Amino acid sequence: MTTTAPATTICPRSDFDVYTDSALLDPWPGYRELRDAGPLVHLDRYGMFAATRYDTVSHVLRTPEVFPSGEGVMMNDEMNQVLRGNTLCSDGEAHDASRRVIARPLTPKALRPLHDEIRAEARGLVDRLTARGSFDAAGDLAHHLPVTIVSNLVGLPEEGRERMLVWASEMFNCFGPMNERTQRSLSVLGEMMEYATTQAVPGKLKPGSWAEAVHDAAARGEVDPGKCPVMMIDYMGPSLDTTIFAISSAVWLFAENPDQWDLVRENPSLVPSAINEVLRMEAPIQDFSRSVAVDHEIDGVLLPRGSRVIAFYGAGNRDERHYPDPDRFDVTRNPTDHLGFGAGPHACVGMNLARLEMRALFEALAEKVTRFEVQHSERALHNILRGFTRLDVTVH
């Protein structure tokens, strides 16, 4: 990454709207246009810059001094205010402290005791679904592990927990720019924050749960107790939908690319590599933003202080400057450096758990299923998230 190029060129501009229905459903041509236009492109409609090349996205995410998260990582001021101070929207020491608390149950070691339970649960589910011959890979398959196992580990009170799926999805919608989709979802946020403040509190949380551990850590002085409600959001938001969408996208990709499913079936040790490839092709979170703290140059283009840059993970993941033939689904590619989990200090803290869930499911499926056939599909129409709300498949 050149940050000292002598001549600063003017940033290319585009009036392309990344958040229309059609662009959200099929973002790839738009992403390509933006990547080809330059390392950064000013999105005139939103008054923000787009980072779409792999190197640029990675640089933005890995340079927190220039691109802090404390001013929010969303694309509208309302949301940037609401989540101020949660792990996602903080920097430096404060971020490290709360991330450490949130990450504690999510390290490889902490998750090891869960392996058997998750595998057994996945196997049972796959047995039941494959016996039926056809099922909804979004609702029936993808929901199961996050909803039964993960939400139980998070340990929020029963009442309201069933709303978690709705909250998570609506909350991520509000990460987008202030468009109609964001406006429609904003009302749900109040309900979510209210729950985080009045219900997700000591005494009501499941004993020994992750949510309770956050309050315990606050009581020990590891994090500011006033931050507990927004830290609840760290678990409530990303633990369900993102994994659910990743699982449904994986099934869809395997249905579309039966030769790749054959490779996985013949050699199940390819499952982890295939999962990385799924997350590269179809990042469940397509974009977050960063504010720009100081004037900064990327490959000769100046990014002014006080502006905001949107880092498009989904676009960086399909940059042919980094991945040869990026639109080809290749389960042997093993792109461990994909940006589907973000990168840098804010890289997804739940990635090990997400991988564990996906691995358990697809190892079980590889034993049972020779072919997925999509009968009917509905993609989520969402500002930030990518995946299916419905994916009816027949399996053979």
Place this chain on the structure above:
Amino acid sequence: MPKITYRVGGDSTTVDAAVGTSLMQLALQNAVSGIVAECGGNAMCATCHVYVEDGPVDRLADVGAAEDEMLDCTMSPREPNSRLSCQIPMTDEIDGLVVRVADEQH
């Protein structure tokens, strides 16, 4: 150009490093076996574990908080010279460093 040596089992490979990458990336670029790096260098997976054995060992930056936590999760036992290779940036200062790749990463 700094040189780094990776010991894997009975073999050792010395590679030229471009400043700006990490010890983990350098290993992957040069097909050094034994480094899995599942999380892509985000100090989240502990599958890029190495033991620092020789060379300008005292020039390495200290183990960071995230790295420290993750080093408790390594499959091969953690030793006082354990590091996550993704958390060691390549600099001229560490020219001649010798690391042993941990036997078991998963």
